[in-house]
Amino acid sequence: MPAPATRPNAADPQSAAPSRPRVVVIGCGFGGIEAVRALSGAPVEITLVDRTNHHLFQPLLYQVATAGLSAPAISAPIRHVLRREMRRGNLTILQAEAHAIDVAARTVDIGAEALPYDHLIVAAGATHSYFGHPEWAAHAPGLKTLADALSIRARMIGAFEHAERCTDETAREPWLTFVVIGGGPTGVEMAGTMSEIAQHTLPAEFRRIDSRQTRVILLEGSPRVLGAFVPRQSERAREHLGKLGVDVRTGCRVTAIDADGVTYTGDEASGGAEHRIASRTVIWAAGIGGVPLGAALAKSAGATLDRGGRIVVEPDLSLPGHPEIAVVGDLAAARSHGRGEPTPVPGVSPAAKQMGRWAAANLLRRLAGEPTRPFRYIDYGSLATIGRKAAVVDLPLPGGRALRFSGLPAWLFWLFAHIWFLIGFRNRLVVLLDWAWAYMTYERGARVVAEADGAPPP
Amino acid sequence: MPAPATRPNAADPQSAAPSRPRVVVIGCGFGGIEAVRALSGAPVEITLVDRTNHHLFQPLLYQVATAGLSAPAISAPIRHVLRREMRRGNLTILQAEAHAIDVAARTVDIGAEALPYDHLIVAAGATHSYFGHPEWAAHAPGLKTLADALSIRARMIGAFEHAERCTDETAREPWLTFVVIGGGPTGVEMAGTMSEIAQHTLPAEFRRIDSRQTRVILLEGSPRVLGAFVPRQSERAREHLGKLGVDVRTGCRVTAIDADGVTYTGDEASGGAEHRIASRTVIWAAGIGGVPLGAALAKSAGATLDRGGRIVVEPDLSLPGHPEIAVVGDLAAARSHGRGEPTPVPGVSPAAKQMGRWAAANLLRRLAGEPTRPFRYIDYGSLATIGRKAAVVDLPLPGGRALRFSGLPAWLFWLFAHIWFLIGFRNRLVVLLDWAWAYMTYERGARVVAEADGAPPP
The missing domain is CATH 3.50.50.100 (FAD/NAD(P)-binding domain)
Known part of the structure; x- marks a missing residue:
């Protein structure tokens, strides 16, 4: 695709900076947002994909359901939330559904395009689970x-x-x-x-x-x-x-x-x-489980799902056998590696934020040729x-x-x-x-x- | 229907006050709200019917469409808007669609019930008109x-x-x-x-x-x-x-x-x-026209629709041949009777409010055995x-x-x-x-x- 003459911002990712590693982030919840923020200053080319146009503050969603707050009071356009990161010129945001991930070809199918990636952060979240009903x-x-x-x-x-x-x-x-x-x-x-x-x-x-x-x-x-x-x-x-x-x-x-x-x-x-x-x-x-994209990813990559439909990840949050793919937030069955035995990470927003930042940091370590580190969750209460x-x-x-x-x-x-x-x-x-x-x-x-x-x- | 023992407010309309005239108001826009307000102190039994649960401040609706305001910022629950009138004990609000009006039997069909009326105020408003397309x-x-x-x-x-x-x-x-x-x-x-x-x-x-x-x-x-x-x-x-x-x-x-x-x-x-x-x-x-209920009413009552699908009303806003029915707001093709020639009333919210109040006043005049008065629109700009x-x-x-x-x-x-x-x-x-x-x-x-x-x- 030739870059249009009228484009206001940075140069086209494919044409102008072919040597920068391409990072695709799926999902713009707490995990995805933090991953993008942590990566935006780095020499990478980021594409963020989300089904919706907004970041949602889920802890107050019940207030919208019970008519205490309007929908716009607890949500904001993703493009507005990440406006500072946009100005750095290495971020593209696409409102699109990630239908499938081809781990062999290293592409994400978003319908009109297959987005190529060198590194992938999957923060696609959870949905309701009706225990088989x-x-x-x-x-x-x-x-x-x-x-x-x-x-x-x-x-x-x-x-x-x-x-x-x-x-x-x-x-x-x-x-x-x-x-x-x-x-x-x-x-x-x-x-x-x-x-x-x-x-x-x-x-x-x-x-x-x-x-x-x-x-x-x-x-x-x-x-x-x-x-x-x-x-x-x-x-x-x-x-x-x-x-x-x-x-x-x-x-x-x-x-x-x-x-x-x-x-x-x-x-x-x-x-x-x-x-x-x-x-x-x-x-x-009563129950939540990983989104269907997670199950499809686990199947094609040979990873394991836990009872709640979450992907069991390595200590450093990567997919087993696929160090180029990290899974964070509610879709990840992760463990915290502090002192003592590893403990399961709860499905709460501070954990998703910490995982998003951790996966970004590990990605940068890999780019620098350093070893990744096992995730450690800090519980603030x-x-x-x-x-x-x-x-x-x-x-x-x-x-x-x-x-x-x-x-x-x-x-x-x-x-x-x-x-x-x-x-x-x-x-x-x-x-x-x-x-x-x-x-x-x-x-x-x-x-x-x-x-x-x-x-x-x- | 027997009044349930637990009912908190006034006595049941049908059983306790059989002698009070029953007024049905269809539509809770500017015309309907004002009609209910003007009638709520009178010895009548009012039932207000609307498809939705809210009164909408239509002049700012374009701000919701262009993402400047949230939906709840320009609308309010009808029951909240009319909470003072509710306390007087002669108002029932039903969220229901008025499917048809039987002018001979004097009932409004709302699906589960046929609401009987002695007086009817139709303030059902307008919808888009695509000029035959x-x-x-x-x-x-x-x-x-x-x-x-x-x-x-x-x-x-x-x-x-x-x-x-x-x-x-x-x-x-x-x-x-x-x-x-x-x-x-x-x-x-x-x-x-x-x-x-x-x-x-x-x-x-x-x-x-x-x-x-x-x-x-x-x-x-x-x-x-x-x-x-x-x-x-x-x-x-x-x-x-x-x-x-x-x-x-x-x-x-x-x-x-x-x-x-x-x-x-x-x-x-x-x-x-x-x-x-x-x-x-x-x-x-580009174009608005009366709602389908208006066309059906005009047909069954032998009234005329104007080019915009609005019902041509008498000078006192009543339906020709049906003094017990008034039509107000965007659904009425009304004229203002001031000095000089009658002039068409514009389809704006102040006009709807004035018509709602006027129809209520004429209704009270009829109850008092007085003649009704021709509508006069005051243009505030x-x-x-x-x-x-x-x-x-x-x-x-x-x-x-x-x-x-x-x-x-x-x-x-x-x-x-x-x-x-x-x-x-x-x-x-x-x-x-x-x-x-x-x-x-x-x-x-x-x-x-x-x-x-x-x-x-x-």
Whole structure:
């Protein structure tokens, strides 16, 4: 392709700098962004590929789903996020789907082109995993993308509208019953916020229904919610969920989900009996797995997938037998190599960022002829919020100890940590304003459903 | 239907207050909202029906389409907008589509129910009209709903992404050519803003393309843009559009629109020749017409539709032969009855508001046994913005004179008038913040496309 005469920025990658190593980065989540940033000053030619046009601040995605924030408040155009890196002249961003990776030919198929690479960083992320029941997806949407969040918002708001339209009491109840499956941070946030909306935001706004009669049920398979925290924090979270009106049921194994509700078997304490909840709104927050591209890559490269569909990587994050390919973020089943035994790296955003930077550093080491280094994850702590004024925080301290607190101080810590890490100064202002407003009024600023987001009413 | 024991608010309409006249209002735009507000203190039982869950501030919809504002910034849940009226206990809001009106049985079919009415106010609004070419709709979306705006945003942003992906120069040009059809306020706002984005927001963000090479072409059928203004203001607008880089072509009759572009014949000065513009992004801002419900109502009630598909109403806004039905807003072909000859009422939001209030007042007069009054429209002036720091303002003064100004003062006037009339204090703050930010940085805060808004890239 000849370089067009009008092109404003740097010279064409293929024609002007044929000797620079070509790096392709797939995915513009936390891992991909950090990898590009770390590489942008180096003598490499980078191409970043993402399906969407935006970087998403996933830790606040549940706020979009529950109508607290608008989609643009927690996302930003990739081109804007990486505008400084763009100016260095060695970065091309393409909005395109990476359909396949040819590890032998060293190309990424993006439909119109096959992008050649010398080094590849795969940061394509995770998607919902329904434990072998893909048919559940239609009835229990998960929360990974902006489209997911807008669809859940449309369902949740639509459920109250359906209930108000019902002229029959028995048909109404399933519309006022919400089930959240999975008691991790996302499930706890979703259930707590949905209950708050039903109890505090909506009551005065309906005529035929009393939104305070809404039931929000949180189903968790293990014996406690927030399993990544210590038992005492889980107990705090459960107490607070109870205060918010959430019916928390642990030790529950979901066996069926359809358009009319959820079936589950209880734990041994309840005799393992089968239960049925009639509900028209079910949210999936239980399992995630690697994206299909990861499975295809593992197959063609002879790598192993773990139980969650993540690619098992070498200590230095590279694909076994393919030092030119690194896998980072939620798609990688990685281990942290500190003192003592290697430990699994959790699927959280700080880990994805650290892996993205580490893979970039290892790539530069290889270019310099140096050996790569095994990844070491630094745990800065865990946060989870439950609702207004409640959260749990675990901060590791030296010597294996930890600082743990909950309640209002934890909520304020959570709030400022999340605003601090939000992309862009403007977004921080918008989110602060929206939250201050919501805090004072219980109103939720984004309780609006565009016609395309949800099914039209009957 | 028996009233459920748990219902929080007023008694059931049918059972508790059988003697109160039942008023059904269809549509929650400016006309419907004002009608409900004016009726809420009266001894009537009101049911408001709307397809969506939100009231939309349509004058700023082009800002959502051009990624300046998020959808929730210019819309608010109907139930929140009317929360004070809800508290009076005589208002029911149903999110439902009004499929048909049975003028003989006096019911509105909303699918699950047939709502009986004693009085009906139809404020169902307008939709795009393609002058007998419905097949153009797929290639040239119009701008009436939030879904329309998000879809146009996805197309506009997607066009630059497509251009960046193109490896072939000839295929690239149509992606960098935008055509706006219709030189009224919406067309002028869209064309001006799209050109600003190409010239100022995007240039540093792409590598293979120069977004400043983008062509924005505005096609208008009449000899000048902003035909509702005086010729001098039209000239000002045209000059400013030219400065922004918009190619304004007047006297153009569009004869074909397809996936690859637009065909039009020029005016006599150009010999009436046929021209073709290769473009992948065409926006329709040329014609609106009444919604299909209006045509169905006119047919069953024996009323007349005007050329624009609007229902010709009596001087008091009622349907001919049906004093119990009023039509207001964009769906009504109404005339203003002041001094002198009756004049057509323009399709603008202040007119819709005034008609909504007027129809409500006439309804109360009929309940009181008084004669209804012919509608009189009070024109507070016309505003149109062209881009950053440019607008035209016409304010009528007593004695048939008018205060007219343009440029920066007109833009500031436009800005504060629009923020003033925005629904909700929170929305005003959010919009002010977004605009201040955009003004300082040329950045557009909502340049984010959710996966569901647009087609995925190839």
